[in-house]
Amino acid sequence: MSLNDKVVLITGGGTGIGADAAHAFHAAGAKVVLNGRRQDKLSQTAAKIDPSGESVAYLAGDIGRLETSQNLMELAVERFGGVDILFNNAGVFQPKAFLDHTEQDLNGYLNLLRGYFFTSQAAIPEIRKRGGGAIVNLGSMWALHAIAATPCSGSSAAKGAVHALTRNLAIEFAPENIRVNAIAPAVVETPLFDSLLTPEQLASFNAFHPLGRNGQPKDITEAVLFLADDSRSGWITGIVLPVDGGVTTGRN
Template identity: 30%
Template structure:
């Protein structure tokens, strides 16, 4: 059990007020990490905080727009004032759209790229500098998607942004390795997140299930083992630059 003991650490979960971010926040808190739940919807964040506390953890809710560096700087300072350090950063904010490629307006492109990719770069800069200054290593964990490659139809901008997340993850793994900061990504399959529900027709669900050997959607709690593993210095001390699939076998299918 000591392999997965996160006591004495502080985790920031950007997008922690969402379905998947909430499950990740609960897992980190249940294993002893203090959790800063960051998002724009404070009602949902407070609900996640309640669940973290019910599981025996400690949490704080912080409102921020993850695409704005000034908001992330304020988040950094608020977390330091609260707990004194930053040990794990989870980039879980997400936006999606089913707009056909030829109809995509640049406003939509920019919005999705900002939320899904720009926020990862900004948070890695701002919180990464803090972890380097602390001098005790840490973990950055990015939430990617099976649509990052090969790309799925009808989600062009989302797929491109998540492919970017994979690339940024592996680049930053090299960048931060000298500082003992591990940078990894989780590649979830299809989970009942809010942005997925809006674009999944019955036909599309049938197509997805035909390419998922386990023949079902994932449950948010099925991501919890992966996040605790990657956050734990003991369990994953030599793991960086990894893209860890939790997708029911979707990535194993070639046709």
């Protein structure tokens, strides 16, 4: 693996997929910089990854604000000398009928898109200084495959834009050896669903996936590590990879 001594930035890194990926990157020898809204969750995750704090740092803040992205890059450079990999993972998701969407709902999803945009914009000059690197964006299966039982037009519109951003950046920065890819998960059991579904309701989605189970954070983490690792995916850029238990393969 080529992740040893790399500097990895992870947004939404306090819990769920982001925290799981942070542990895995660190185990592969990388230094990790975390971002999220909640200071307490970030500090807990950072302490579990490296109690000494020598190979992990974190910054709380709204990633949709330009200054948060800029401050995150400054922290990475100050602590670890640069940036090699960015995992744009921060997310919000709440199935809701289209006519029930409010201005606040849409603003939340668009704020997330701004976060992916501005964090990539801040990271690329630093990645360029290292001679190349990788960006992995968290997209969505729902942006590829609408599901009647879970209407989510606001989220899907924003995640569809993330997919488009992925392809555009992949083309623009391929000459500089900066690879940009996205992952499109289906239902992954993370704290994101805690306020939306009971454990029984969440379990009912197992059958929604042709492979017979909901995803776990490690399922996404394995795909992220693959796409971030130049020794394993160095000839892959611009893809949106469904990691969805087979949902987008066809009707189940």
